[in-house]
Amino acid sequence: MSGLAKLLDPAHWFRSTFSHGIHPAENKHFTANKPIRRLPFPPELVLPLSQHAGAPSQLIVHPGQEVVRGEPIAKAGGFVSVPLHAPATGMIKGVELMPTARGPKTPCVILKVYPGDSQEVRFYQERDVDKMTPQEIMQAVQDSGLVGLGGAAFPTHVKLSPPKDHKVHTVLINGCECEPFLTTDHRVMIEMAEYLIRGTQIFMKALGAKKAIIGTEDNKLDAVEALQAKLPADGSITVKAVKTKYPQGAEKMLAKALTGLEIPSGNFPSSVGLAVFNVSSTAEIGELLPLSRGVIERVVTITGPGIEHPGNYMVPIGTPLRFILNQLGFSGQARHLIMGGPMMGGTVSSLDVPVTKGCGGILVLTEEDTKDQISRATYPCISCAKCVEACPMHLNPSQLGKLAYKHRYDEMSGDYHLMDCFECGCCSFVCPSNIPLVQYFRIAKSSLREKAMREKAKAS
Amino acid sequence: MSEQGPNVILRTSPHLRVSPPVHVIMRNVVWALLPVCAFSIYQFGISVLGLIVTCVASCILTEHVICRLSGRDSAVKDWSAVITGILLALCLPPGFPYWMAAVAGFVGIGVGKMFFGGLGFNVMNPALVGRAFAQASFTVPITTWVPSMVPDRFTQFIPSSITLPFLKPNSVTEWLGQVAPDGFTGATPLAVMKFDHVQSIPTMDLFVGTSAGSAGETSALLILLCGLYLVFRKMMDWRITASILLTAGGISGILYMVNPAVYPDPLFTLCTGGLMLGAVFMATDMVASPVTPLGVWIYGALIGTITVVIRFWGGLNEGVMYAILLGNAFSPLIAMITQPRIYGARKAKGAA
Structure with missing residues (x-):
């Protein structure tokens, strides 16, 4: 919606938000209407053992071992840690130090993908989530290897076991995606609405919460419609559009906009009875948990003027950037590669960097786009406020x-x-x-x- | 693609920036000041043109030379010295001797700005520091007013303007006799009001600006319009201006209701003297005003109050300059005690 249309829309005036914040150019038009498509498997996957906040995963396979798609290849290295699953059928080549988006080189499992394999997920087991206890759900979430897919990559199951004196009454599902350019969560809400609702119910059960609110910005009203069609009849889950403003997707800002509650400084959301999950994470849970599967792929928005075929792609975890860019027509003129959005994402120094669980977007800017940003002079602070x-x-x-x-x-x-x-x-x-x-x-x-x-x- | 990585740029987030850079903001303030300058030149003639050129040149030169002396790159490209020069010229009397104006510019930039470290570090508005210096040093010329709309103002300088450096200004008495034979009192409307309790000029004329006074402060309307442009471009904090005008107008309104014989009506207070120029262009100097949302209102209220106090009960008939300088001096303190409540701040210990 353009700025003027928004000003004239009475529904927009009454949408809640937080105070302060900014309005960067959204630039979501590159990919907002592109359905999620699959990317082929690269010849080799690079799987960092530490893709999440907390202790690194511990390898449980040995070099030369054959693994099938979905099989665990590393176990959690503690409570604040998650296992890692093989994103493709192939052979473990070894563990090497490789560059990652986080900067320094870290130990990564190299998985040689079998090109002739059908790449079906054969490693799963159906189960009835409704019969599981909250404790079992929490364990199942850890076993699935899920971390916050919104970017922070914090192990999700930790949020499901809040301190004993905190009682979660409302689950907030974060579909704001306030970063410019990115449309991952937008597409997930439209195309995976059923999984998303299922995941929300699982989280509510695990936390004993009676209510859930799915919050999204009002530049994604089509997602609101898609979700509303799938909501359960009991009214426990609602969808709410909030004003489009950066950083609405920060959990503290979302809590304020959806419930009016402020998460106290230095505290968890659970201290005011809230738990916040990203929509992509929630949809993953809705899809994976009933089948006891692990996270092996994720939706990534690959966009920016420096790429020929921008879009939303289902990418196997561990796919190196070089492979993705070659597939999608990298112009070669691009000099600015950002993993994540333009506001909080990091630039990458090498094309060998793989897509990890926390990576929701790859932004490719050309020299033309960045010229104005880089040549700026720096002045002393003029206290303009x-x-x-x-x-x-x-x-x-x-x-x-x-x-x-x-x-x-x-x-x-x-x-x-x-x-x-x-x-x-x-x-x-x-x-x-x-x-x-x-x-x-x-x-x-x-x-x-x-x-x-x-x-x-x-x-x- | 070659096996070697591309020549990538490594930067830290955020990777986008939008705000117009400092020099663009400063340049826009200059654009906004140009109509005020033009009106002033139209009113008082080429003397004011000369005054503006002198002040701007003096400010730019001072900044450039001091930057070079301190081994830094010249900072004149950020346009802030130009603003200082124009503002200084606009708050001096139209017939102010050029050499004195140049000295005021030198002191304003040198002492008021560069001593503290240049743009961003000055405690007070440099133009007003220069003006205060002139007020203390050149007491007679700075209170010598001339009539506006003199017939041959575009061909002839006011005699006092072109005084030779370090000499007493040429007398304007004879010249005044020629250009205003029916008698020019030489007093601004504020002075007349203060000492005789008479409003010499209708408020409407003051608002539009056809009275005697400093070069650029006569038209409140034009100053407001130029300020609106900056507010529209989000390059000026309207809250400061609003706070000053509300306080000054409010206090003088109350006093007017109490005793209309002695105190002027609030509109007169707002439209006379340097209040409008000060409130729109000087007090809003970003560097010397507080950054906190509550702080700017307090800062404006302080300036508005001091202005009225000086005007009504002080020894001078105009107090905007000192009010703003005092406000500037207080602004770090105001900012310190008005730190905003942060999101999710915990209650103070003991209160919980």
């Missing part, structure tokens, strides 16, 4: 930036709530002085974390 108006957490990025410049990190976290920043990028986005505020904050945070660790080590 645009960042203060944009920060969804109501922090004072201007002051934080000035303190970061002087390395006064303790003051930043003590007096100006640095640790509440979740690096959405609104402040840098609006800064006329082009100050790399978010990067300053990342450095400050990691420096404080290191200091805390040093002190802990000294004390023990």
